Amino acid sequence: MFRKRAGAAAGALLLATSLALTACSGSGSDDESGGDAKTLTLWHYEGPTSAMGVAWNKAIEIFKQKHPGVEVKFEQKGFEQIQQNAQMILNSDSAPDIMEYNKGNATAGLLSKQGLLTDLSDEAAKHGWDKKLSSSLQTTAKYDDQGIMGSGKWFGVPNYGEYVTVYYNQDLFKKYNLQVPATLDEFTKVMDAFVAKGVTPLSVGGAEYPAQQIFYELALSQADRAFVDDYQLYKNKVDFHGPQLTYGATTFADWVKKGYIAKNSAGIKAEDMGVAWEQGKFPILISGSWWYGRFVSEVKNFAWGTFLFPGNKLHPGSSGNLWVVPEKSKAKALAYDFIDITMQPEVQNLLGNSGGLPVAADPAAITDPKNKAQIEEFNKISGADGLAFYPDWPAPGYYDVLVGGVQGLINGSKTPSAFLDEIAKPYQENLADLGK
Structure with a gap:
């Protein structure tokens, strides 16, 4: 989409x-x-x-x-x-x-x-x-x-179905002698290597949904199913200054400071983010499987592939x-x-x-190897109960709250703590409206 x-x-x-x-x-x-x-x-x-x-x-x-x-x-x-x-x-x-x-x-x-x-x-x-x-x-x-x-x-x-994955430019990885990372630490080292060469690693759309999904991926790197059920299904109270969301916010802000995310991306829309990656301007894009078919059709000038957010067992995703x-x-x-x-x-x-x-x-009817691999990857995540839904789901109007909040992290107008306070308020107000 x-x-x-x-x-x-x-x-x-x-x-x-x-x-x-x-x-x-x-x-x-x-x-x-x-x-x-x-x-x-x-x-x-x-x-x-x-x-x-x-x-x-x-x-x-x-x-x-x-x-x-x-x-x-x-x-x-x-x-x-x-x-x-x-x-x-x-x-x-x-x-x-x-x-x-x-x-x-x-x-x-x-x-x-x-x-x-x-x-x-x-x-x-x-x-x-x-x-x-x-x-x-x-x-x-x-x-x-x-x-x-x-x-x-x-x-x-x-x-x-759909899920968030990491799209990467294989030609640029090869140019700088970089390997697909298996852990979050290895991922940051890959991005450090790009920054050292004057290349901004991530194509990001801060004006719409993509940036908040990066924040959520980082939070999920510290989370388990119980956290997801508490956040999405209201099974227990969520501490917005707990380890999961705090890590997501502080690490996201740190990625901006380190140059992984361009500060002007706060005003970039999802469409422009995708086009910039298609044009080879950025080596990495973190977003949903809904881009996959389009990239297959439109990316002609470089080889590309995908990998799951390194180290995570939980990933943003769900049914479509x-x-x-x-x-x-x-x-x-x-x-x-x-x-x-x-x-x-x-x-x-x-x-x-x-x-x-x-x-x-019918699995036998899927003929393209790349498409088959993507379907198998999704089925693996879904089968392992690894779909963590999306960060904007829990409260009415929460999508815009998260867009504005993450934009603040990108342009430096909000501290991670202020960001967490900002997104906690409407979430907790919604719980009160539900009598929880």
Whole structure:
């Protein structure tokens, strides 16, 4: 996925235009089940060359063949456009019939709690989605009455996986006689070697999600499953000045001081971060598997590979984003059918062969060695209970809090201690709202 932040005015204009267009066109019949609907309005934010974009386009093609009398109105949205405006969109009569949405307590969980998403529990059993998804991948599909993930009703269906890994330029590693690091200490020595040659090691997008994932990787290097369950699932109180988060914040700030992270990266967006790495301007990029298919397609001037964040047993990652059906959808039956198509072998195998992480593919059908290796790596992490979700999930609005906080660590306007205080406040306020 490529998460783009539009300016406030541009975002408002895009939203207003989208709502007006959808309101004029309608979404189908007034039949609540959508059985007689003649239009399916579908929103997602995957780039057309990404593995998910390729697979979902195939799913749309299959859907059209299966429903020749139905028009599919597909609209590509920006991640942040939906992230920031979802409540307003889904609480209007202009909601789409099906949409891709971010998973977690602060996003899908919040919308489910507000009654804006359709309960998919019966459909999950009817179509066998509950059999195709492992228990760890079902964590983000289910939410209880308080919007906390992991139990309760199905409010979304993930059909791919994702995790954060380290992309590296093999040609630059070879040029400076550097080896893939196996430990965090070895990783810092690799980055020291690049800095000594005048090369900034990490391509970082501080204006969006990538920088906070580096902070979380560092915190996870000191963490165990109990910490993740406490932080993400509220099983016990979290000490924001405890060893895990303190290490993450202080080490991140230290990486900036050492020149591993450029100070101007506080204003860099994820897209620009990825393009800079594709152009060979930085040897290393720490980000999600959603970039993988795009890099396979677009990186032509150097050899590259990946390795897991050195030394970590826990990694940011989870199921992929969710297909959700807004409660106000006018074509629910069609939406359920589209979800089921994305879970079928033809689409799942294409997803895997395009560089994605399918949840229900035939392993023998994945032909590309790199793609097969990535899928095996994800399955290994998932099988070892190594998916630690993402740092912005625990509280509504937490994504923006973390973006601003980590930007402060990059530009030096916040100390690690002040940063931890800043991110602790909304987290603890959310716990109070939940009565925990």
